[in-house]
Amino acid sequence: MAIIKHAMRQTLGQLIGANNPVVTVPDDSQRQYAWSKKEVDTYWADIQKFRTARATGREADSEYFIGPIVTIVDEHKKGRSLLDGQQRLTTSTILIAVIRDILWRMGSPESRATANNMQRDYIARKAGRREPMEYFLALSLFDRDFFRDFIQDWNETSGSARGSEERKRPSHKLIQEAYSNFESKVTGELAVFPDEDSRLDWLDSLYECLIQGLVFVEIQTPTSSDANEVFETINSRGKDLSTVDLVRNFLMEKSSEESSKQRVNDTWRVLLDNFEKREEIERFLRHFWVARHGDVKSHSLYAAIRGELSRDFSKIPQVYSPKAFAAELESASLRYVDLIHCSTGVEEFDSALLDIKALGADALHPLLLAASERNDYAQLQDLIEACLSYYVRWTVIGTRESTVLEENIFGVAKEFSGGAGCSSIMRRVCSWIPDNDTFQSAFEEASLSKPSQARYILTKIEGKLRAEADIDDVFPVGSARVHIESIYPPQPAPQIRLDEHEAWVHRLGNLTLLSGRRNPELMNLTYPEKSHQYEGSTLLVAASTGIERLWDSEREQWSRQGIRARQAEMAKIALELWPDAGAWS
Structure with a gap:
C-alpha cells in the first residue's frame, strides 16, 4: 500500500x-x-x-x-x-x-x-x-x-x-x-x-x-x-493515462542503477524525436508487444507488459533487465518508423508499404516488424505482397471478419519472433488467401463506401492499364488533382433514379477516377450530359473501361447491367493485381 x-x-x-x-x-x-x-x-x-x-x-x-x-x-x-x-x-x-x-x-x-x-x-x-x-x-x-x-x-x-x-x-x-x-x-x-x-x-x-x-x-x-502507486490508481479511475507513459514510469521504477535509468530516458528521446504523433508511439508499443507475445487489446496492454516484465525482471539470476528491454524497444522503433513512413530504402518494398498505408492496413505492421528483425527488407518482398493479397481479398473485397485476419497475422508475428523461418510463415499466410473463384465472385458484387479503399483499388487498376498500354508517365493519382467520381450519380433526377439506389452508387463498377477540379454541377447529370469528361480523361480507368455501358441510350436510363459488366471486367484485372497463393508456390 x-x-x-x-x-x-x-x-x-x-x-x-x-x-x-x-x-x-x-x-x-x-x-x-x-x-x-x-x-x-x-x-x-x-x-x-x-x-x-x-x-x-x-x-x-x-x-x-x-x-x-x-x-x-x-x-x-x-x-x-x-x-x-x-x-x-x-x-x-x-x-x-x-x-x-x-x-x-x-x-x-x-x-x-x-x-x-x-x-x-x-x-x-x-x-x-x-x-x-x-x-x-x-x-x-x-x-x-x-x-x-x-x-x-x-x-x-x-x-x-x-x-x-x-x-x-x-x-x-x-x-x-x-x-x-x-x-x-x-x-x-x-x-x-x-x-x-x-x-x-x-x-x-x-x-x-x-x-x-x-x-x-x-x-x-x-x-x-x-x-x-497513487498515480496509477488515480489514472485508472479517470481519463486514461498514456500506456507509453505508464510503461516508462514502470521501467524507471524497476531501474536500480543510474545507467539503467539513463538508458530508458535515451530510448524515450528516440521515440519522441522520431515519431510525428503520440498516437504513432502508442501504436508502435502495442505492435512491438504483439509481435512478440501475440494479440493484446490496447486497453489491457499496460497490464500485460507490467505483468510479463515484472516476472522477467525478478528472476534470479536476472537475465533480462529494464536496460535490455529499452534497447530492444529503441531498435524496433527505428525499423517501425521505416515501415510507417515507407522509407526502408528498398524501392519495391517501400511501394508495397505505400499500399499498406493507402489501405490503412496497420494490422500487417506487427508481422513486418517481427520479420525485419532478422531479415533484410528485400528478402521480405514476397511476404509483404502475399499479406497485401490476403488483406485485399479477405477484408477489403471479401468484407470478412477483420478480427480473424488480425488474429492470424499477430499469431505468425509471434512465431517469427520465436524463431520461425520466413518460408514457413509465408506458407501460413498463403494458406489464408481466398482462392480466385471466391475473390472474383466477391469483387463482381463489391461496394466500397470508404473513399480511401475505393481510391486504392481504382489507382491500382489504373496502374495496371497504363502498364499494359505501355504508358510510362506517372500520373499523380494520389494527389488532390484526382478525385473519385460516381458515374451513376449520388443524387439523380427522380425519373432516372434506380431502385435500390444506395446499393448501386458505391459499386466498384460505378466508380472511377477523374483528374482536375470536381464539378458538382456535372456530377448529378445524365451520362450524355457529362460523357465528355470520361471520354477526354487522361486516366484510363475513366476512358478505357467501358463507362458508356452504364447508360441505356434507347431507354434513356442508367443501366444496372452496365455497372455489372464493367465491374466483371475490373474483377479480371484484380485477379492479377492481388493474386492467390499460386503466385508464390
Missing part, C-alpha cells in the same frame, strides 16, 4: 508561485506535454463556466476543483517533484503567459506593470541581478528547454519570450498550439469591450479565477514508488 504523508487543498497560486516551493517534473517519472486542442478547449470551457458562476458571488461557486495532483516531498530536498498533474499545471501556466503577453501589448503603464508582476509572481523571476532564473514550474528533460524558451524566459523590456529554441518534438508543437488557441480565445473575448478599462477588468477577472479559484488536492508521498 502507498504511504501518503499529506493530502491538502491547494489553489493554483499556492502550487506555482514566488512564495512556494518550486514544482519540478522529474526526468525519471513523467511524460511530456500531451494536451491537444480537444483537452485545451475543454479546459477553457470549464474556466469560462467557472468565471461566470464565480461572478454571482455565491460561496458555492467561489472555487473550482480541478482534480488531484501527486507530489514527492523529500525532507532533505527543496521543492516538490510532480508525478501527476503536469498537464493541468502546464496548461494553466500557458494561459497565464497568454494573459501576460496580451496585457503587455495593450501598451499602457498599468497593463505592462501588471504583465511584469504576473511574470514574476507565477512564471519565473530572478532573486537578484546576478542570480539565475528561478522557474516556478520546471518540466522534464523532454520539454524543459523549449517551455522555458517559449513561455518562461520572458523579457520585461521587450515583452516577448526568447523564441530561439528549435521545435523538435510533438509535445513542443502542442505547447505552441495551446498558446495560440488561448491567445485566439482571449483576444476574441476582449473584442466586444469598447475601452481598455473594460478589457483590463475582464483580464483581471480571468487571472483571479485561475490563481485563487482553481483548487487542487495535493497528495504528498515520501518516495517515487509510493507516488507511482
Whole structure:
C-alpha cells in the first residue's frame, strides 16, 4: 500500500508561485506535454463556466476543483517533484503567459506593470541581478528547454519570450498550439469591450479565477514508488493515462542503477524525436508487444507488459533487465518508423508499404516488424505482397471478419519472433488467401463506401492499364488533382433514379477516377450530359473501361447491367493485381 504523508487543498497560486516551493517534473517519472486542442478547449470551457458562476458571488461557486495532483516531498530536498498533474499545471501556466503577453501589448503603464508582476509572481523571476532564473514550474528533460524558451524566459523590456529554441518534438508543437488557441480565445473575448478599462477588468477577472479559484488536492508521498502507486490508481479511475507513459514510469521504477535509468530516458528521446504523433508511439508499443507475445487489446496492454516484465525482471539470476528491454524497444522503433513512413530504402518494398498505408492496413505492421528483425527488407518482398493479397481479398473485397485476419497475422508475428523461418510463415499466410473463384465472385458484387479503399483499388487498376498500354508517365493519382467520381450519380433526377439506389452508387463498377477540379454541377447529370469528361480523361480507368455501358441510350436510363459488366471486367484485372497463393508456390 502507498504511504501518503499529506493530502491538502491547494489553489493554483499556492502550487506555482514566488512564495512556494518550486514544482519540478522529474526526468525519471513523467511524460511530456500531451494536451491537444480537444483537452485545451475543454479546459477553457470549464474556466469560462467557472468565471461566470464565480461572478454571482455565491460561496458555492467561489472555487473550482480541478482534480488531484501527486507530489514527492523529500525532507532533505527543496521543492516538490510532480508525478501527476503536469498537464493541468502546464496548461494553466500557458494561459497565464497568454494573459501576460496580451496585457503587455495593450501598451499602457498599468497593463505592462501588471504583465511584469504576473511574470514574476507565477512564471519565473530572478532573486537578484546576478542570480539565475528561478522557474516556478520546471518540466522534464523532454520539454524543459523549449517551455522555458517559449513561455518562461520572458523579457520585461521587450515583452516577448526568447523564441530561439528549435521545435523538435510533438509535445513542443502542442505547447505552441495551446498558446495560440488561448491567445485566439482571449483576444476574441476582449473584442466586444469598447475601452481598455473594460478589457483590463475582464483580464483581471480571468487571472483571479485561475490563481485563487482553481483548487487542487495535493497528495504528498515520501518516495517515487509510493507516488507511482497513487498515480496509477488515480489514472485508472479517470481519463486514461498514456500506456507509453505508464510503461516508462514502470521501467524507471524497476531501474536500480543510474545507467539503467539513463538508458530508458535515451530510448524515450528516440521515440519522441522520431515519431510525428503520440498516437504513432502508442501504436508502435502495442505492435512491438504483439509481435512478440501475440494479440493484446490496447486497453489491457499496460497490464500485460507490467505483468510479463515484472516476472522477467525478478528472476534470479536476472537475465533480462529494464536496460535490455529499452534497447530492444529503441531498435524496433527505428525499423517501425521505416515501415510507417515507407522509407526502408528498398524501392519495391517501400511501394508495397505505400499500399499498406493507402489501405490503412496497420494490422500487417506487427508481422513486418517481427520479420525485419532478422531479415533484410528485400528478402521480405514476397511476404509483404502475399499479406497485401490476403488483406485485399479477405477484408477489403471479401468484407470478412477483420478480427480473424488480425488474429492470424499477430499469431505468425509471434512465431517469427520465436524463431520461425520466413518460408514457413509465408506458407501460413498463403494458406489464408481466398482462392480466385471466391475473390472474383466477391469483387463482381463489391461496394466500397470508404473513399480511401475505393481510391486504392481504382489507382491500382489504373496502374495496371497504363502498364499494359505501355504508358510510362506517372500520373499523380494520389494527389488532390484526382478525385473519385460516381458515374451513376449520388443524387439523380427522380425519373432516372434506380431502385435500390444506395446499393448501386458505391459499386466498384460505378466508380472511377477523374483528374482536375470536381464539378458538382456535372456530377448529378445524365451520362450524355457529362460523357465528355470520361471520354477526354487522361486516366484510363475513366476512358478505357467501358463507362458508356452504364447508360441505356434507347431507354434513356442508367443501366444496372452496365455497372455489372464493367465491374466483371475490373474483377479480371484484380485477379492479377492481388493474386492467390499460386503466385508464390
